[in-house]
Amino acid sequence: GQQLNQSPQSMFIQEGEDVSMNCTSSSIFNTWLWYKQDPGEGPVLLIALYKAGELTSNGRLTAQFGITRKDSFLNISASIPSDVGIYFCAGQLGEYGNKLVFGAGTILRVKS
């Protein structure tokens, strides 16, 4: 089945630093989604990407859909303590409403 390779596995950064994480796959996806999960909560959708090459921002977050449709990255600028959590990429094949394939997650810890 399809697999997503998400890296890094974890990050421990200084408050105010920029963060970058990415996902790659051997499969082509039609949509890339980025989620954040806080402890004891369900994942929250941060950004959705629909077109190859698309660059989308949501506040301090920026994500891009790779040209080859096999990768995506998420950047967080000027990190703050509330950015702590687990970030997941997810790829979607086929038509709208189709099932998602998730990456393993990136654990973000911020030193204040």
Next chain:
Amino acid sequence: SAVISQKPSRDICQRGTSLTIQCQVDSQVTMMFWYRQQPGQSLTLIATANQGSEATYESGFVIDKFPISRPNLTFSTLTVSNMSPEDSSIYLCSVVRGDSYEQYFGPGTRLTVT
């Protein structure tokens, strides 16, 4: 987005028993899914809950172990049957509205089997 609630939020159950988890959405949705998240792991799709028909299960998941109902466009249940400690996980429902590509998750049900 959509407002999604799950009941119970957590439970501790004995081996061999069954638990039914409910997922309620505040408005009609096109698609509903059930995921499992084992401790420290990512999310794995269990099945797609189809309204008025049998759920579509992913490889490794079977109806006898995880029966699913979806009687209407706002509600679904997942039952974890004949539980063992290996079933200890967070179970999450997710929804898609209309012809959107965006999928939204409920808060999850944390299950511990002793």
